[in-house]
Amino acid sequence: MAMTVDIGDLVNVETGKISRRIFADEGIYQQELERIFARCWLYVGHETQLKENGDYITTYMGEDPVIVIRDRNGVIQVLHNSCTHRGMKICRSDEGNARSFSCSYHGWTFSSSGDLVGVPREDVAYSNGIDKSMLGLRRAAHIGILHGMIFATWDPQAPSLDEYLGGMKVYLDLMANRMVGGIEIIGGVHKWIINSNWKLAADNFVGDMYHVPVTHGSSLGIGIRKPWGDDGYQISPGNGHGFGGEFGGLAEGEKAATPYTAFVKEVRKNLEKERGEFVTKIVPIGHGTVFPNFSFLDTMRFRTFRVWQPRGPNAMEIQAWCVVDKALPEELKAAVRAQYIFTFGPSGVFEQEDGENWSQCTSSARGTVGRDGHFDYSMGLGRDRTVKEALGVDLPGRIGGMWSEINQRAMYQRWADLMGAESWRDLA
Numbered sequence: 001m002a003m004t005v006d007i008g009d010l011v012n013v014e015t016g017k018i019s020r021r022i023f024a025d026e027g028i029y030q031q032e033l034e035r036i037f038a039r040c041w042l043y044v045g046h047e048t049q050l051k052e053n054g055d056y057i058t059t060y061m062g063e064d065p066v067i068v069i070r071d072r073n074g075v076i077q078v079l080h081n082s083c084t085h086r087g088m089k090i091c092r093s094d095e096g097n098a099r100s101f102s103c104s105y106h107g108w109t110f111s112s113s114g115d116l117v118g119v120p121r122e123d124v125a126y127s128n129g130i131d132k133s134m135l136g137l138r139r140a141a142h143i144g145i146l147h148g149m150i151f152a153t154w155d156p157q158a159p160s161l162d163e164y165l166g167g168m169k170v171y172l173d174l175m176a177n178r179m180v181g182g183i184e185i186i187g188g189v190h191k192w193i194i195n196s197n198w199k200l201a202a203d204n205f206v207g208d209m210y211h212v213p214v215t216h217g218s219s220l221g222i223g224i225r226k227p228w229g230d231d232g233y234q235i236s237p238g239n240g241h242g243f244g245g246e247f248g249g250l251a252e253g254e255k256a257a258t259p260y261t262a263f264v265k266e267v268r269k270n271l272e273k274e275r276g277e278f279v280t281k282i283v284p285i286g287h288g289t290v291f292p293n294f295s296f297l298d299t300m301r302f303r304t305f306r307v308w309q310p311r312g313p314n315a316m317e318i319q320a321w322c323v324v325d326k327a328l329p330e331e332l333k334a335a336v337r338a339q340y341i342f343t344f345g346p347s348g349v350f351e352q353e354d355g356e357n358w359s360q361c362t363s364s365a366r367g368t369v370g371r372d373g374h375f376d377y378s379m380g381l382g383r384d385r386t387v388k389e390a391l392g393v394d395l396p397g398r399i400g401g402m403w404s405e406i407n408q409r410a411m412y413q414r415w416a417d418l419m420g421a422e423s424w425r426d427l428a
């Protein structure tokens with residue numbers, strides 16, 4: 001096994017100092033692939049992308065390509081997208097419907113549940129015998145589904161998805177289950193590569209409202225935002241997950257108003273009757289990250305899911321989707337999609353502003369001097385309270401102000417704990 005990097009002082013949440021090295025070092029990156037991405041529960045897609053038997057999408061778990069498919073029996077499978085003969089990717093489309101996959105290299109054929117079912121010239125070429133039952137595609141160790149969101153892990157020893165999500169689960173419920181019928185993904189996937197370490201994006205989405213008035217300041221000038229107050233929150237429900245926003249949802253400018261905003265207010269009113277007054281404060285639930293690399297935005301204008309796929313210490317592939325409540329009228333779905341494309345995705349105005357920051361932060365952490373020293377995550381240190389104290393409702397987690405790095409500290413602590421542990425058991 002490769003030498004493990006001693007994580008020791010790289011992350012210090014007591015002082016809010018996080019080493020610059022973790023955003024640049026190749027050895028640390030390799031350790032992340034093993035100890036974060038081959039171990040954690042990762043988001044791989046949504047059930048509404050797999051309506052019929054045989055429907056599939058392709059994505060990644062860390063750097064490992066996977067096919068997520070509803071097999072011929074209707075069971076969701078997460079299969080390693082790599083032929084067991086010589087490793088060729090057996091599926092190269094983003095999405096589609098298939099009864100089986102034939103490898104384009106030598107033609108081995110796998111069923112929709114990953115079994116090897118066909119080998120060209122089997123009788124002659126393998127007159128020595130071949131045990132096809134031992135040569136199926138590798139499967140994820142566990143699959144878990146929450147409100148249609150499909151998560152998978154490679155690690156047989158991983159805790160249950162419920163345990164892994166911990167306190168975050170009730171907040172995801174407020175996002176994905178606020179209307180009867182839940183959510184659905186509309187349109188296809190946006191995917192593009194930028195020169196940023198994946199953690200900078202996860203960190204931005206988990207708890208960074210501080211950048212918004214500056215990085216996205218021009219949104220004021222063009223009338224799609226109102227000025228920012230100080231009245232918001234960052235909630236850290238445990239296990240490195242987090243979310244936050246402005247109380248009551250983002251204050252949209254006149255030019256951004258669509259009928260969707262009124263619709264969300266209506267949904268919120270109904271939800272308030274059902275679940276209580278706190279809902280008026282934290283629905284829509286704003287920006288967030290489910291550790292390690294699944295993030296979302298849930299605003300008064302649009303919603304998106306995204307996964308920050310690691311591609312070395314200095315790059316990531318972003319995959320992004322538009323998300324709506326299934327019960328939303330069709331014309332509002334179209335309005336949400338238009339707002340999403342205007343602001344996020346590869347051509348989105350906010351997305352480009354964010355990506356430029358993350359790429360420059362990554363690039364400046366690569367040099368000899370750049371890798372030395374720390375980034376500062378001290379904002380709001382020692383100022384957080386329990387959610388129960390602050391919102392008067394029995395919900396899990398701790399809460400800091402809108403301008404607080406409480407969530408990033410929790411994310412990097414989780415990262416350090418996992419990076420330092422030999423196994424899940426070791427972590428417990």
Ligand code: FES
Pocket residue numbers: 083084085086087088103104105106107108
């Ligand atoms: S690599 Fe797939 S059949 Fe040879």
Ligand SMILES: [Fe+2]
Pocket residue numbers: 211212215216350354
């Ligand atoms: Fe941003």
